[in-house]
Amino acid sequence: MSYGLLKGKKGIIFGALNNQSIAWKVAERCHEEGAEFILSNAPIALRMGELDELSKKTGAEVIGADATSMGDLERLFDTTIKKFGKIDFILHSIGMSVNVRKGKHYTDVNYDWLEKGWDISAVSFHKMMKVAWDKDCMNKWGSILALTYIAAQRTFPDYNDMANNKSYLESIARSFGYYWGERKVRVNTVSQSPTPTTAGSGVKGFGGFLGYAEDMSPLGNASAEDCANYCVAMFSDLTRKVTLQNLFHDGGFSNMGVSQKIINKYENE
Numbered sequence: 001m002s003y004g005l006l007k008g009k010k011g012i013i014f015g016a017l018n019n020q021s022i023a024w025k026v027a028e029r030c031h032e033e034g035a036e037f038i039l040s041n042a043p044i045a046l047r048m049g050e051l052d053e054l055s056k057k058t059g060a061e062v063i064g065a066d067a068t069s070m071g072d073l074e075r076l077f078d079t080t081i082k083k084f085g086k087i088d089f090i091l092h093s094i095g096m097s098v099n100v101r102k103g104k105h106y107t108d109v110n111y112d113w114l115e116k117g118w119d120i121s122a123v124s125f126h127k128m129m130k131v132a133w134d135k136d137c138m139n140k141w142g143s144i145l146a147l148t149y150i151a152a153q154r155t156f157p158d159y160n161d162m163a164n165n166k167s168y169l170e171s172i173a174r175s176f177g178y179y180w181g182e183r184k185v186r187v188n189t190v191s192q193s194p195t196p197t198t199a200g201s202g203v204k205g206f207g208g209f210l211g212y213a214e215d216m217s218p219l220g221n222a223s224a225e226d227c228a229n230y231c232v233a234m235f236s237d238l239t240r241k242v243t244l245q246n247l248f249h250d251g252g253f254s255n256m257g258v259s260q261k262i263i264n265k266y267e268n269e
């Protein structure tokens with residue numbers, strides 16, 4: 001159902017890889033709600049070609065940019081500004097850890113890989129906000145969002161150095177978000193339930209994460225579609241005074257101690 005919540009709004013959506021990606025669902029919902037946007041992803045991801053389908057469906061132009069490259073980001077924002085003028089929203093839906101990908105144990109992380117993952121997963125958020133800041137291209141009451149995970153606050157062993165990256169990402173949202181307040185732009189992170197996507201499924205023991213979170217959450221896990229709805233709300237004019245927040249979108253998981261379902265599992269052992 002469309003409510004026209006984003007009618008006339010323009011933005012950039014980073015991180016749609018395939019139709020499981022959270023950013024893919026966000027793009028579909030933003031389109032339904034009347035927004036126009038640019039889709040961006042790393043050049044290597046574009047070569048897979050799946051983004052063409054989303055581009056056709058939403059009428060969005062696709063522009064490649066490695067989110068760690070200031071040159072790529074400059075070009076992307078210049079093209080966006082040429083097309084739309086000032087914009088209203090940015091979604092950072094980007095994450096990658098080489099240590100996770102290569103199965104390196106946390107007690108033995110490779111520090112070059114750690115730096116690469118940190119740059120992609122966290123610092124890139126600062127970089128895109130710096131480019132947007134320098135170009136002064138956000139409209140008043142604009143909204144900037146990044147996706148994160150509760151491993152930033154709690155320990156989830158196999159999440160590895162991504163846990164540290166997410167803490168850093170959330171901290172950037174608060175630090176840069178303070179300055180964006182001067183321009184009446186809000187900056188928040190959405191802490192999403194485990195979600196079966198390419199990045200999510202790459203974490204060792206992901207099936208276990210997913211089932212455990214489902215059994216712990218009073219409302220069950222939030223899906224990628226649920227997350228897209230929440231992002232639409234955060235881009236809309238209905239959430240103008242929400243900023244510097246890490247917003248848990250997880251069916252209640254973050255405030256649980258233990259659920260009856262989990263207790264029953266142990267009692268029946």
Ligand SMILES: NC(=O)c1ccc[n+]([C@@H]2O[C@H](COP(=O)([O-])OP(=O)(O)OC[C@H]3O[C@@H](n4cnc5c(N)ncnc54)[C@H](O)[C@@H]3O)[C@@H](O)[C@H]2O)c1
Pocket residue numbers: 014015016017018020021022023041042045065066067068092093094095096120147148149191192193194195196197198199200201
């Ligand atoms: N899936 C989950 O369980 C889950 C839970 C909470 C938060 N998140 C977060 O949601 C976001 C989106 O992930 P997803 O689950 O949709 O997986 P996904 O694999 O579909 O998306 C990750 C995206 O990051 C992009 N990316 C990687 N390196 C890049 C670079 N250098 N420049 C630009 N883009 C680059 C990938 O191409 C991909 O599109 C991530 O920040 C992830 O950590 C995911």
